[in-house]
Amino acid sequence: MAVHDAMDVLNGKWKISIIAALCFNKKRYSDLLNDVKGISGKMLSRELKEMETHKLVKRTVLSTQPITVQYELTEYGGKLKSVISNLADWGLAHRKKIIGK
């Protein structure tokens, strides 16, 4: 099933959140560490590496001093934006429903 194929690539606890964080801006490693609540450095680099091999994100090393690294969605990974957006809408409704009672 197609859904299963998608989930193969989006496995792990953090990938969806990382993609969501990259939806509107490129970000550096340390930015992601702040923006993706609760993630550890180890998991962030591990997930990013996986996503890079799956061509979901692009990694660029900037020759600043000290070196910084920029991550952004590929065109391909960007196709997930609408999925994420739908999910975010639902999550918002869900939160309201939970808080509401």
Add this chain to the structure above:
Amino acid sequence: MAVHDAMDVLNGKWKISIIAALCFNKKRYSDLLNDVKGISGKMLSRELKEMETHKLVKRTVLSTQPITVQYELTEYGGKLKSVISNLADWGLAHRKKIIGK
């Protein structure tokens, strides 16, 4: 973040696939066991129970002989259909891309 709230409810390896399987029809336990490739009975009942407490699915016991149980998406859980559908589209494209090379 809203996406994170959604993922809290959709954690685990199987929930998305189960919802996908229930998108168009109600199904019995044994149907799901066949349709969700690779899932074991333990995990299926465990995930279904969680999803029931989150009000994503509705469980109905039918007084047939022997007893059968029917699962269906709640109206609330049904709101995830569009997310699933987007994901399926992406998964299809992804599969083509993978096979294509």
Add this chain to the structure above:
DNA sequence: CTGTATCCACCTTGATACTG
């Protein structure tokens, strides 16, 4: 048919310390 109980291997994740 629809589950639950138990046992167990494996994987994932986190904390911490460390490197370039």
Add this chain to the structure above:
DNA sequence: CAGTATCAAGGTGGATACAG
């Protein structure tokens, strides 16, 4: 800043047997 190495702990999931 951007990671990697190591260790430890808990969660995840499968097989099997069993119950209502």
